[in-house]
Amino acid sequence: MSVQLKNQYTLEEYFELERTSEERWEYSNGEVFCMSGVSRNHGEIETNLISTLNVQLRQRGCRVYPANIRVKVPVAPPYRYPDLTALCDDPVFEQIGGVDTLTNPTVIVEVLSPSTEAYDRGDKFTNYKSIPSLREYLLVAQHRPHVTHYVREGTEQWKYEELNELSSELVLPSIDCVFALSEVYLNIEFEPWTHPPSEQR
Numbered sequence: 001m002s003v004q005l006k007n008q009y010t011l012e013e014y015f016e017l018e019r020t021s022e023e024r025w026e027y028s029n030g031e032v033f034c035m036s037g038v039s040r041n042h043g044e045i046e047t048n049l050i051s052t053l054n055v056q057l058r059q060r061g062c063r064v065y066p067a068n069i070r071v072k073v074p075v076a077p078p079y080r081y082p083d084l085t086a087l088c089d090d091p092v093f094e095q096i097g098g099v100d101t102l103t104n105p106t107v108i109v110e111v112l113s114p115s116t117e118a119y120d121r122g123d124k125f126t127n128y129k130s131i132p133s134l135r136e137y138l139l140v141a142q143h144r145p146h147v148t149h150y151v152r153e154g155t156e157q158w159k160y161e162e163l164n165e166l167s168s169e170l171v172l173p174s175i176d177c178v179f180a181l182s183e184v185y186l187n188i189e190f191e192p193w194t195h196p197p198s199e200q201r
Helices: 010-019 042-061 117-121 122-129
Strands: 025-028 031-034 061-066 084-086 093-096 099-102 107-111 136-140 149-151 160-161 169-172 177-180
Touching: 010 025, 010 099, 042 061, 042 107, 042 177, 117 122, 117 136
Parallel strands: 107 136
Antiparallel strands: 025 031, 061 084, 084 107, 093 099, 136 149, 149 160, 169 177
8 A cells, every 4th residue: 555654743643643554553653654664684683583483482372473463562652663572461552543562572672773772772762671571682683692690680670581493492481482593593694793893804
């Protein structure tokens, strides 16, 4: 469907755009941003994560949701579209603007892109921290094996680790899952590594 975008939207106009468009849109301070369309590596990584988590979770009544599931973010209304969410509690949905919105994710995953990495690591993570149920946040790079893993340890405290080897094991304690980065990056073609200009000979 063709969409004629405006410079500024009210929340009511944004909700109408969401209901009538085939794309996914996020709203921030009157602006809307299209969340559809990803690179091949991005799509492969999302698929690998969903498959890997489902193998371990499906017999335990847990849920793994793809990027088209809206998540309520209290400090950044009305909602956001993480690349992947997971939880082992009963999912709780709220109707916001006429659409179902998940309110209690336990794990949120974002696959990093050059245009969004700073936002995903900064303001978006700050906003996600306002979700009371959130216990873990994963940032997954596309261009090389690299995962940043945050685990909530208190109301305002988060522990983090970085994994850089395909043989490294990622442990998600909040949903009791363990898997190697090689499963996350299955069939991914990494960009050739080059020295920064100052190091090139």
